[in-house]
Amino acid sequence: MIHILFMILKALGILLLVLLVLVLLIVCTVLFLPFCYRAQVLKEEEGFACVKASGRVSWLFGAVALTASYEEQKPEAQILLFGASLETWKRRLKKIRRGEASVSRTEENETENAPEAEKTAEQKAEAKKEQTSAEQPAEQKTDTVKKQMPQRDAEKTQKAPDQTEKQQKVTAQKEQQEQEPDAPKKSILERFFGRIEYLPEKLLNLVSRLLQTAFRLLELPFRLLEKLEQKIQAGRRLKRKWESVKKFFRSKMFREALLHAKKEVLYFLKKAAPKKVTGTVRFGFDDPALTGETLGILGMIYGKLPKDLSIQPDFEQEILRGDVRMKGSFQAVTAAGIALRLFRDQNLRKTIRHFKHKEA
Structure with missing residues (x-):
């Protein structure tokens, strides 16, 4: 029994070792290839x-x-x-x-075609029945048409009196309107008193509107003062925020974090820089003096430029043409190392927390 248990444990250990080796192989290929x-x-x-x-x-x-x-x-x-x-x-x-x-x-x-051979006899019998039904005399069709004709005539006769009744009603209404006498015209006094009846209400409405506009005009300066006070408070808040941001940017913690990040980025660019750069670049400006000045600036960094890259100035015309090719490589282990070092930097973590707190 113990021997069997040891055999099971041995198999599990070998399986775990194989899985560990596979994981290490994958990690090494990702990091070092x-x-x-x-x-x-x-x-x-x-x-x-x-x-x-x-x-x-x-x-x-x-x-x-x-x-x-x-x-x-x-x-x-x-x-x-x-x-x-x-x-x-x-x-x-x-x-x-x-x-x-x-x-x-x-x-x-x-699988479906197998029983089709058995169904051929039945299909032939059904085809014969269909032919016999198609050869029926056309007399039945004519009888059905004759039966349908009187029904249509009856429907038409029912619709015709309905339409005549509607036309009669419309004409009767028109005649009544023509026969009705015109309404008696109102006198001048009735018209005058009818207009004066609603005059007080109109005056009250006009007075209320005038009072409302007066109150609005009186409230206008107070509203302007409130808005001005709000703008002043918003400006003070912005000033405080700007002062706090300036204080944070000038702090020792932020400067050290920025220097560390800059150092790591430059290190990665140095490792991932192209190993081979070839091609030609031809440039020129309208002013030959400007072309000479740019050539002088390039001459200051001529030692750091790739050897296979040729730069050709043109003092006669404005031109910019070129064909540049570059090749390079970098490993993921360098990026992983940079990320680990940046994560271990307390100053950088504090600055990230500060910005997250500000955003929240």
């Missing part, structure tokens, strides 16, 4: 609308890749898996599913 990238910028004509650019970032020896391009002011990007885009993989999966569905349909058709 480099991400390779290459890019190209081409400009052969005048105007920035003619700029063409393309780039590619690949991982796992090109098994996973991200491509992007910019041509004719239209950016495009797609993800590739083993050299094929995601859309092609979806189409392939759909074709595979359709193939399985077609196979199942053919099997169903084969």
Whole structure:
């Protein structure tokens, strides 16, 4: 019994060890396999609308890749898996599913066609019955038509008196309106007293409107003073916030966090900088003096420029053309190390908490 228990424990230990080795292998491939990238910028004509650019970032020896391009002011990007885009993989999966569905349909058709041979005799008998029913004499159809004709005539005769009754009512109403005598006209006094009857109400309404407008005009300065006071208080609040922000930006904690983040970003850019840059750049301005000044500035950093990149000044015309290509790589372990060091920095964590508190 103990021997069997030890065998089970041994199998479980071997399984856990295999899983641990697989996890370590995956983590090492993600961290230490480099991400390779290459890019190209081409400009052969005048105007920035003619700029063409393309780039590619690949991982796992090109098994996973991200491509992007910019041509004719239209950016495009797609993800590739083993050299094929995601859309092609979806189409392939759909074709595979359709193939399985077609196979199942053919099997169903084969099973359905088996009893069809037994049903042929019954189908022939039904076809004969249909032919006999189609060959019936046309006398029955004529009888049905004759039966339907008197019914339609009766419906028409019922509708006709209804319409005549409606017309008679309309004409009677018109005659009554013509025969009625005109209403007697009111006298001048009646009209005058009828107008004077509603005069006090109109005067009261007018007085109430005038009073309302007067009160509104009297309240206007007080409202303006209230709005002015609100604006002054809002300005004071903004001033306090600005002073607190200035105080935070000038604090030692923020400065140290900013310096640390800047240092880590520069370190990552140094590690991920392109290893090879080739191409030519030709530039020129309307003013030859400006072209000479830019050439002098480039001469100050000439030692840091790539050796295979040639810069050609043109003192005769305004021009900007070039064809630049670059290649490089970086590892995920460098980014992971930078993220870990930034997370361990207390000053940076405090600044992030401060900004989150302000947003909330």
